[in-house]
Amino acid sequence: MAILVIAEHNNETLGASTLSTLAAAAKIGGDVHVLVAGSNSQAVAEAASACSSVSKVLHAEHADLAHPTAESLAAIVVANAEGYSHILASASTFGKNFTPRVGAKLDVQPISDIVSVESEDTFKRPIYAGNAIATVQSSDSVKVITVRGTAFDAVEASGGSAEIAAIDAAAHIFDKSKFESQELTKSERPELTAAKVIISGGRGMGSGENFQMIEEIADKLGAAVGASRAAVDAGFVPNDYQVGQTGKIVAPELYIAVGISGAIQHLAGMKDSKVIVAINKDEEAPIFQIADYGLVADLFKVLPELKDAL
Template structure:
């Protein structure tokens, strides 16, 4: 009789120690499509709350926990050895994380150590070794078959349904030890911008401004409307490069990928790099004074108008509706 080892997928959880990031649930949703047993790895400092949340997620069989002060800041140089040690212990066939800044910084290191080719920004899973991803800034879709024994994937959160929280019964287990201490990097501090507005990647409504805003002060027009709608505020790369707003607001191929119920593009021409980050939005509204702007090609509703007149008018109408 020949015994076969159960195929298993490892999802690397992204969290802030206290709670899971939404993209983790999307990554678990992607892992469930592969059809293997799903194990999640939580690495952090005082991360027991995030680990407990994962045990309740549907489809998660086991939750490995590595809780140590050395993991503060989630440095990829320290997380990678833990992931490798966990793989050595359980022999995972797939290692998955979200295609966020966290995943993009971590998975290439893991793949290099495993001597395999990572597959980035996966948008579809056909079977356990066939995947789809966008290329040429989203203008084409590639289907590829991965023959490596271990598949290392980063998945686009907006392309996969989030796994449901509640009803799960994953078992907690201490992760394998690894030589995670190194002299390559050290965590000093982080400064987080605080805002009452929702995070871009999880907001149901997003209002983004482009070069047409002319300067950073004019973004106040968008902030006022966003606050009335409970929306997140984003920006095109052109607006970020011009110094209008900080780069954490950037939406696009080199920024954040969003797919809200409503996306309002204000003064954005519609470069393909920006479209790659928002074209999966359910409803797209574009406001631009140039009727030939490429953004209108993907917009469900388009308004050819001066944004400095149109946005204040919209704001007043929303105020009137709320009063």
């Protein structure tokens, strides 16, 4: 039995979510191979080969794979799917983009967002915004799966020396759609899904300008800045700050929720955090039901005091 993990990367470094996906693959058992599709991505292939649980790396190089479309990436995966019992990717926007297409082309039912491996054909995944856990058993010949990274401890990124084999990508590039551009928020703070400390703001922040208070505290804590969907929809911050069911799933050591009421969709994205601190002037806010520490107070008084104390 062999398992194929599709690497998430930026053509320079291997994504942290891939290390967690490799951990899920190791729990399934069998040889673990990694597919790296990119442009000038030799460093990523070498990083994947160094991971302790990887026995082989398939490396697809093409200029159009600098920002691969779902059509091209799915075609490459399907073309190399023979011999694999499982195909895994992270349950991020990367994995969600192409795995449904892979499932359709292979005529199998993908299993999304798994949080546990029970056996080689049985997995657990959250449903109803994380309020229930479903146990799913698949009889498909190939299991196409996305993995929630926060549910698995990352594998060691060193100690391995897997073979790197080049594969042809040119024949599978889809030319009827192409990448045009992207706008990324540049920050020296940690990336949300990898941060050990996150401080998030909600609609209670009142405006985008007020998020500066959160950013100043984040800089002192070495934390990432997040937001609820309400704050994103109001235009306070960019959508790559969003934590929640339709945003990023996080599980830091410390999560500070400021002016966030605690809608079920937001809780689904952060309730696995080790310690949760809530600051809200509404003592009936649902966020207090899951918070380890709660402060009923005006955030516009608390945040300056917290900044001064740090």
